[in-house]
Amino acid sequence: MAAMMKAFARQGKTNRPPLAVDVGCLVEQPRRHVWLQHRDGVIVHGPTGAGKTWRVAWQRVIDAPGFVLATTTKADLVAATLTERAARGRVAVFDPERLTGWPAGIAWSILAGCTDPDTAIRRADALARAMPLEGTRNGAYFEQKAATMLRCCLHAAALRELSIREVRVWVSARTNHTPVDILADTLPDWASELDQILSSASESSDDVLAAASRLLEPLASPTLLAAVDIPVEQSFDVAEFVLSGVNTLYLVSKGTSRSMAPFVAALATEVHHVADRASQRAPSKRLDPPVRLVLDEMNNVAPIPDLPQIMTDSGGKGIMVWAFAHNQDQNELRWGAEGGRVLAQSAPAMLVLPGLRGVEELSALSRLIGERRRWEASLHEGSRTYSLHDDTVLRADEIRELASDHALLIYRNAPAMLLSLPSVWEYAPWRHTVTASTRVFDDIVAGRRPPPRPEHSDPQRRREGGPGDE
Ligand SMILES: Nc1ncnc2c1ncn2[C@@H]1O[C@H](COP(=O)(O)OP(=O)(O)OP(=O)(O)O)[C@@H](O)[C@H]1O
Ligand SMILES: [Mg+2]
Numbered sequence: 165m166a167a168m169m170k171a172f173a174r175q176g177k178t179n180r181p182p183l184a185v186d187v188g189c190l191v192e193q194p195r196r197h198v199w200l201q202h203r204d205g206v207i208v209h210g211p212t213g214a215g216k217t218w219r220v221a222w223q224r225v226i227d228a229p230g231f232v233l234a235t236t237t238k239a240d241l242v243a244a245t246l247t248e249r250a251a252r253g254r255v256a257v258f259d260p261e262r263l264t265g266w267p268a269g270i271a272w273s274i275l276a277g278c279t280d281p282d283t284a285i286r287r288a289d290a291l292a293r294a295m296p297l298e299g300t301r302n303g304a305y306f307e308q309k310a311a312t313m314l315r316c317c318l319h320a321a322a323l324r325e326l327s328i329r330e331v332r333v334w335v336s337a338r339t340n341h342t343p344v345d346i347l348a349d350t351l352p353d354w355a356s357e358l359d360q361i362l363s364s365a366s367e368s369s370d371d372v373l374a375a376a377s378r379l380l381e382p383l384a385s386p387t388l389l390a391a392v393d394i395p396v397e398q399s400f401d402v403a404e405f406v407l408s409g410v411n412t413l414y415l416v417s418k419g420t421s422r423s424m425a426p427f428v429a430a431l432a433t434e435v436h437h438v439a440d441r442a443s444q445r446a447p448s449k450r451l452d453p454p455v456r457l458v459l460d461e462m463n464n465v466a467p468i469p470d471l472p473q474i475m476t477d478s479g480g481k482g483i484m485v486w487a488f489a490h491n492q493d494q495n496e497l498r499w500g501a502e503g504g505r506v507l508a509q510s511a512p513a514m515l516v517l518p519g520l521r522g523v524e525e526l527s528a529l530s531r532l533i534g535e536r537r538r539w540e541a542s543l544h545e546g547s548r549t550y551s552l553h554d555d556t557v558l559r560a561d562e563i564r565e566l567a568s569d570h571a572l573l574i575y576r577n578a579p580a581m582l583l584s585l586p587s588v589w590e591y592a593p594w595r596h597t598v599t600a601s602t603r604v605f606d607d608i609v610a611g612r613r614p615p616p617r618p619e620h621s622d623p624q625r626r627r628e629g630g631p632g633d634e
Pocket of ligand 1: 210213
């Protein structure tokens with residue numbers, strides 16, 4: 165560790181972009197910084213107000229050396245990082261619910277590329293799996309059937325150059341057999357799968373239709389619809405944006421059940437897919453500079469399918485994931501007991517902020533950190549005797565009561581570390597940056613300043629995105 169820190173100190177003197185991420189300083193040795201490698205996926209747990217945004221997410225957006233995808237439920241992260249990121253590349257905001265007031269939000273056609281069956285499968289999967297499993301009996305079954313239905317409809321609509329509005333009509337009435345007819349020519353197996361769902365009189369088939377139409381329900385609002393219903397050729401080009409510079413894509417949604425969260429999750433999935441494929445074409449099979457996904461409120465806004473696996477295997481591809489959740493119970497509600505456990509345990513690093521309440525999670529963390537052995541001296545009839553004692557390093561209550569600027573880092577096979585994480589409000593240069601950026605953001609929202617354009621200034625460099633790139 166000491167050698168590693170010296171190496172980083174040397175590297176810092178050469179003005180090269182850092183090859184590692186400075187997470188914070190050790191509480192017991194405030195001058196010693198703790199660095200993570202760019203490959204380390206991190207899961208951050210902290211209740212509301214614990215400092216996820218101002219102690220961790222802001223820093224991770226600012227210090228990313230390459231493309232950043234940042235998801236959020238509020239305008240705060242966008243406003244606070246805007247100018248720094250816009251100075252280094254292009255910024256784009258996907259805010260279908262208009263939560264930020266950003267005047268130049270991008271529109272992304274959910275049908276772009278869906279003429280390719282694999283793309284339709286991926287989009288439908290992301291949409292269907294963005295529905296929380298909580299409390300649904302046979303949730304996995306309905307999720308899978310809703311995905312089947314959506315993939316058929318998305319593909320059929322794309323083949324006929326129809327709009328997502330058409331898809332909404334199709335999934336709301338089982339009497340409409342248009343998508344089956346469209347698919348019959350090209351993919352008869354898909355046509356028969358869809359026909360089976362539509363023509364089955366069973367109750368479960370009703371539930372599948374209900375689940376699919378619930379997903380598309382937000383599109384009843386013309387404002388929300390506008391963000392995902394545009395001609396494919398005018399749609400936001402995901403691959404071009406992700407792969408051409410130090411750009412930043414913000415995805416904003418409230419993440420509630422009637423929000424556009426499934427569409428936000430589908431776009432986040434697309435970004436990961438584009439980065440993943442590009443990494444396999446890169447010379448060393450990894451992206452350089454790495455792409456960073458800062459997934460605030462991951463369970464509600466960015467439930468990318470297979471996130472647990474992505475946390476484990478993305479590091480080697482140059483895709484760094486920082487995923488933020490409130491606690492382990494929230495993960496298990498979202499991903500199921502097994503998925504939630506895998507998610508928390510598969511991340512190479514875990515950062516625990518103060519104020520967690522779940523007794524089980526706190527006790528499990530305390531047990532994981534383990535015990536410390538110490539000798540205790542005692543006097544007995546004038547002679548000193550020594551005995552070994554095992555003390556819990558951090559009790560559950562001590563983890564809950566961590567000081568508000570502290571966090572617990574559990575990293576691979578290293579002993580647990582207590583870090584001090586300064587908030588942007590406590591460190592003057594950061595505070596000035598945030599205040600200045602927020603002022604610019606407010607000016608743009610109020611129309612006093614033009615927004616930066618998400619498109620490339622050189623039209624020659626805008627590539628046509630084929631289905632494989634989408
Ligand atoms: N403008 C500000 N000046 C000083 N302190 C602030 C300011 N805005 C927020 N804070 C403080 O920063 C702390 C951390 O808030 P932060 O928004 O980072 O929490 P969070 O974990 O992201 O919460 P949430 O889940 O609600 O987004 C809060 O306790 C809040 O009081
Ligand atoms: Mg926050």
